[in-house]
Amino acid sequence: MIELRQQLKHATEITEELKAKYEALTEQLEKQTELSQALEVQKELLGRFYKPGDTELYEKLGELYEKAGDxxxxxxxxxxxxxxxxxxxxxxxxxxxxxxxxxxxxxxxxxxxxxxxxxxxxxxxxxxxxxxxxxxxxxxxxxxxxxxxxxxxxxxxxxxxxxxxxxxxxxxxxxxxxxxxxxxxxxxxxxxxxxxxxxxxxxxxxxxxxxxxxxxxxxxxxxxxxxxxxxxxxxxxxxxxxxxxx
CATH class of the missing domain: 3.30.457.10 (Copper amine oxidase-like, N-terminal domain)
Structure with missing residues (x-):
């Protein structure tokens, strides 16, 4: 997962495929209760794929904060x-x-x-x-x-x-x-x-x-x-x- 995270961070082309990989990594980390890492990946995903009016990424981020007790x-x-x-x-x-x-x-x-x-x-x-x-x-x-x-x-x-x-x-x-x-x-x-x-x-x-x-x-x-x-x-x-x- 560390290698995948580095690959995602260094990817220069913002594509739907890249977004799907971010989402899959967040989900995997969440299932393993690695919530702090899941939050960092979700923040990175939000920062790279943010669009005005798009609430979906914020909703997932909020869900992770809740699970982490923040x-x-x-x-x-x-x-x-x-x-x-x-x-x-x-x-x-x-x-x-x-x-x-x-x-x-x-x-x-x-x-x-x-x-x-x-x-x-x-x-x-x-x-x-x-x-x-x-x-x-x-x-x-x-x-x-x-x-x-x-x-x-x-x-x-x-x-x-x-x-x-x-x-x-x-x-x-x-x-x-x-x-x-x-x-x-x-x-x-x-x-x-x-x-x-x-x-x-x-x-x-x-x-x-x-x-x-x-x-x-x-x-x-x-x-x-x-x-x-x-x-x-x-x-x-x-x-x-x-x-x-x-």
Whole structure:
């Protein structure tokens, strides 16, 4: 199986035959309860054969996550998993993800202003400004109401992903099996997702970093929660001298 895996990884021509071999290998590993390896093969399969609107590969991936007992919230954009240093979470029917997930998943420039407690998200000609203590955002100079305000948790900033995704013309959905946030972005080659400040993404003068989370709604494919998504509670803002990490 190791030899077959290497053959699949190095295959340059993407064909239905290659896809069938990937599927057969995943099934074989699953039967042998090698679930971690089965997940890796399925992720590779998804990344190589992803097509917008194709849910079949995600459904199989979710099934494997369930069998492996992985209950964490995962984010995928255009078939690729988004690595996060802070795990996203669901609170009262809404999924919240850190700021850096915005830059990584939507290839947007994200800047945290610690003094004014605002987060600025820019991609192409779209500029979104969100305020930690407000359910109102600014999109290209126009005030827009938010269903979910940015949230602070353990010194990290979390942003409403579904709102930001829609403003950047990306589709954000949720698959309950496997706890997958699924993003389809038609503009994956937009502005770079580095954060303002130093090269490693740490702002040079801010009192923290920009780890905003996004709040996709759990439940239905369009991000709407299957249960009651109302009554979300904004986390308390840090003291003026408290470090905020993006």
């Amino acid at each position: 209950e964490s919230l995962k984010t995928y954009v255009n078939g690729a998993e988004v690595a996060m240093d802070v795990a996203p979470f669901i609170e009262k029917g809404r999924a919240l993800v850190p700021v850096r997930a915005i830059s990584a998943s939507l290839k947007a420039d994200v800047k945290w202003d610690g003094e004014n407690r605002t987060v600025e998200v820019v991609r192409g000609e779209t500029k979104i400004t969100l305020y930690l203590d407000s359910n109102e955002a600014d999109v290209n100079g126009t005030k827009v109401k938010l269903e979910t305000a940015p949230v602070l948790k353990n010194g990290r900033v979390f942003l409403p992903l579904r709102f930001i995704g829609e403003q950047l013309n990306a589709k954000v959905g949720y698959q309950e099996e496997g706890d997958l946030i699924i993003i389809e972005d038609g503009q994956p080659d937009g502005t770079t997702g580095t954060e303002a400040g130093q090269p490693d993404g740490t702002a040079g003068t801010e009192a923290g970093q920009q780890d905003g989370t996004t709040s996709t709604e759990a439940g239905q494919q369009d991000g709407t929660a299957s249960g009651d998504a109302a009554g979300e509670q904004q986390a308390a803002l840090p003291a003026s001298n408290e470090t905020v990490t993006p």
